[in-house]
Structures are given as C-alpha cells and as structure tokens.
Amino acid sequence: MAQMMYRDAVLSTIAEEMERDSNVVVLGEDVVGGMGTAGGPEAIGGIWSTSTGLFGKFGKDRVIDTPISESAIIGAAAGLALAGKRPIAELMFADFIGVSLDQIWNQTAKFRYMFGGKTKCPVVIRMAYGAGYNAAAQHSQSVHQILTGMPGLKVVMPSTPADVKGLLRTAIRDDDPVIFLEHKALYAMSGEVPDGPDHTIPFGHARLSRAGEDVTIISSGLLLGFCEAVADKLAAEGIGCDVIDLRTTSPLDEEAIIDSVEVTGRVVVVDEAPPRCGLAADICALIAARAFASLKAPPQAVTPPHTPIPFARELESAYLPSVDKIEAAVRHVLGWR
C-alpha cells in the first residue's frame, strides 16, 4: 500500500497504463501546457496536475496538446479509437460537455450499436466536476445524471484515491467508452492505494463503506464522505448505517442497493446533481419497484435545489447537500411512524 493523493492516483495510473500499452494516448487542452510559450512545453502540465511529466516521458505523438476545441478533442478521441488506439481525452471541466455533447452522445456512445457490434470504441473521457470552489454556474456542475442517461456510455465517479486507481485502470482497459468523473474537491484527498499493476475494480460493483442494519445511505463522489460522517455520528448513538458508494452510475449495482434496503427498510439517496430526472430519483424509483414490501419509510433524496449553481459563498453552501442536511434526512426516515 502506498499513501497517495487522489490526483496522483490519476496521474500514476495513466502513466502506468501508457507504459503497459503503447496504444494508450492522452489528448486535451493544456495536457502538456505551455506549448508555444516562452516557458515551453510542460510549463504547466495540466491544470489539475494529472498529466505532469507525461509529455517528457512519452512524447508528442502520445501526449497530444490540443487547442480549446472540445468537440474536436472528443471527435479525435473517437477517431483514434476506431483506428485502433486507446485514447484518454481530458475535458478539463465537466461543464464543457455542453460544447462537445454531439461527439460524446451521438458519436462515441453509439458507434458500437449503430455499426451492428462490429467495432469497439475504447475512449476514456476524463473530466473534473463538482462544486465547493465558488466557481459558479459553468464550472461547478455534476453532470453524471446527463451522461448516465445515455446508452452506450459507462459512467464512473470514484470517491477515494484507491478507487481512482482501480477504476481508472479498468476504464483504460475497457473496450467501451467510459466517462471518468473526478471531483475537484477530492484531488488533494490522501489515502492508501493498493500496489501492483493488476489492482482493478470491476464496474457495477458498489462498495459498502460503512455497515449497519438500521438505514441505507447511498451516494458517491465527494458526498460519500459526508454520508460517512453522518454514519459515524449515528453509530455513537447505536444507530447502524449501510453506506453504499456506487462507484459507477452506469452500470448501476442494483443488487447492492436492493439487498441493503431489504434489511434496513429505510433509505436516503444523496446526490450532488440537480433533482429532476436525476440519479436520486432513479434510485428511489428502483427501490419502490423492487423493494416496496421492505420499506418502513418513504425513500428520501438529498440533492441541491433545481437551480443553477450560485457563486457567493453563502449561496453555494446553501445550495449544496451538507452533513447536516443528510443527517436530518436520515433522522427523518428513522423517525417515520
């Protein structure tokens, strides 16, 4: 086990996979950084420090610094994949799916199906998502509910450095297109990371980060840690929480959710994306359809309100799910009847 930051788990996994497979290539805006400047290549090395040193190690053919052209980045990644490469495209901010969605949704996601299963499209699209930096409405969003709704894509949102390592390695080796969502507020999180080149985590297998029999709390990404804090607090009161880290929203580990709710009968789903047509609503519907008889209280969703993300500190704090809001929802289902 090595102690490592979330961002370093991203970088080291990319470097290891590039070393292992010469077909793995990286492209995106400023993935080299400093091209065409007095500072020269790698003067920056990616704004998230998730590509630092790759250019020097693997060269310009495999680390392709692109102009600010998100559609062309994703389209080029799709073309590289159809031609036999395994591209990792960095979209910088998840919010930029807006300018590249056709290439994600109508192209990359659909090639395999539209072409009758005769091709694979092994593209990884990495992007930083999430609020907490007062970056306002166009640089703070959680977009997994949009992308999870698109058949053909797999969607991954790790909540720890260890999961970054295992899930990103699976993503790079996967032959289908994978959206890899990295939470900005987790980049500096430190944690134990399993060693070895074969530590992979299969998609569609949730992680039980806390175990208990009284209530089920479901989340992933940054808010998973908030849920764990609530569970730890309630544990001191003798209340046991199952905390389920989904890890991937597509595929979704339905069995882990249903198995837990059948024991607890009480569930809170916590999500950073807007509420309408979202992941929390989707999971509540799943539970209603498959575990209705086990329910002791109505499933509760904790999400932001249906608004764009505000800028001011007070407003962003009020917007986001918090430990207090999650705790209140958990106590609400515990106190039902």
Added chain:
Amino acid sequence: MQLSREALQRAYRQMKVIREFEERLHLEIQTGEIAGFTHLYCGQEAVAVGVCEHLGSEDKIVSTHRGHGHCLAKGCELNGMMAEIWGSREGLCKGKGGSMHIADIDKGMLGANGIVGAGAPIAVGAALSARIDGKGPDGFKVAIAFSGDGACNQGTTFEAMNMAVVTQAPCIFVFENNHYSEHTGVDYAVGTAKDIASRAEAFGMKVWRADGTDFFAVHDTMREVLAFVRAGGGPAAVEFDTERFFGHFEGDPQRYRGKGEIDRIRETRDCLKNFRASVTGAKLLTDADLDQIDRQVLASIDAAVVAARAADRPTPEDVLADVYIAY
C-alpha cells in the same frame, strides 16, 4: 498520368455501381418498402471514386448522411449495404444503422453520419493514429473527411481543420460543393463568396480546387494531394464542384430548383456521360466495353435487391445486443 485500361474499367464500374444503386433506391423507396430517411449521392460519383481509387484499406474515410457513394467506393460490399438499407440483420450493421450509419471498419470506412459536420473531428483522430504509427514505404496512411457545403459551416469542421494543422495530422478535408445544404443555396449559406477552399486555406492548409463532375480532374488532383500529405506535408483540403441529381432526401419536392435545372445538369454535368465521352473519344475504351459493364452492374444491383428482400429480419431480442461489449 494515363490510367491503364483495367484502371479505367474499374473506375467506371465503381461509378456505375453507385449510380445504379441510387437510381434503384429512388424507385424502391417510392413503394414504401424501405424505412427511414435516405439521401442519394447520384451526380457526385466522380468524387467518391476519384478519391477512393487512391486509397488502401489502412487509409480511413469518414462520410456524411449522403454516404452510399463513399461506402461503395471504399469497398463496402454491395449486398451488405443493400441489406442494411432494407433493415435486415444480414446488413453491414445488422439493421441497426440503416442508410445514414453504414460503416465497415475493416475496410477503413469509419461511418456515414447523420449529424452534419460531425465527421471531420473523427477523421482528425484517425489521422492522428496514422501519425502515431509513422511513415510506411509509401509515407503516412491518411484519413479523409468528406464534407458538403453544408458541413463547411459547422463549428466542428472549423475545430477539426485547426486541430489538424496544429497537430500536423495527415488528414484531407474533401469538400463536395453540390450547391445545396439541404434546401438552401450555397450563394446564401456560405459567406466566403461560395468558396469553401479559401476557408481551409485560412486555417493554414494547402488547398486544391477541381471540377468534381470530371473523374479525371478529381483523380489527378487527388494524386497530388495524397503525395503531399503522405510525404508529411501536413493536412490539406480540396473543394470539388459537383452536382446533386436528387433532392436533399428522398421525397424532397425540390421546389427550390431552377426551371429545367435537373435536366440541364443531367445532360451536361453527368460524370458518367462525360467519362464515357472522354474514354471513347480517346479510344481508350469502346462503347461496347462500357455497355458490358453497365449490364453487369445492373445485374449485380438486381441480385442485391433480391437478396436484401429475402434476407433474415432482425428479431426483438436484437434490440438489446451490442450496446456494450461488456456491461
């Protein structure tokens, strides 16, 4: 460069296959037997064939919604295409794609595309792959983005052209100016005085222009373009002036056409007629040679339609197949 008798026969046959494929679809669609939207390539055959006759299977092309010609010219199998358009599970895409999504990756045909302008970035990616693979004995493999005068107005096309120049990808942007983006004239929709090549030039590319209804002009131009790009000269663009004999889609009433326009272009701008006049005039091939090809092609189209009609239909279970490799 003078082409061999065999090369001339092959080029004519390829163009004739596309022509008769499309003419037959035009008739069959009117019976209601074929589902969905179909966009015919008739009139532009010299471009697809004049370009693709220079390519090998490791060279890639990315096509458009008007893609049948590019597919056939790049080597997609006739019966598989017809079966796909009929929606059969024996089609090239097992009936999942249809006319607008025919692809054959093994042949280097990376897909027709229902989204205007979506193909150019994908071609840049395929060209970057060729750049990574490096030069072979004949230089770089190339990727070709076929686009129309409609797609030349899409931001994706601009992004792709700039990225190709910045990354020096061996990509060729082939613009087929058929004077209509859907139902709107090029005089209105293309701001650079109908001139598409100048846009590519402004992005820093070497460009060529030629008559897209003249197979020999296309073929000769592409020989130069490919020599430049394969040698590592960077991306390039070509604008071919061509004609679309049918509407934007089948069923288009074409009220935007001028009086007698279609008769005129069919009379004076038909690449097959012009090819025949040229090669028989120069005594390279005889009318009898070409008539024989015509008969063979018509028979092959008949056979493809018969086979497509008889081919297996997909089943409801097929809906769920091939969304993911593993999920």
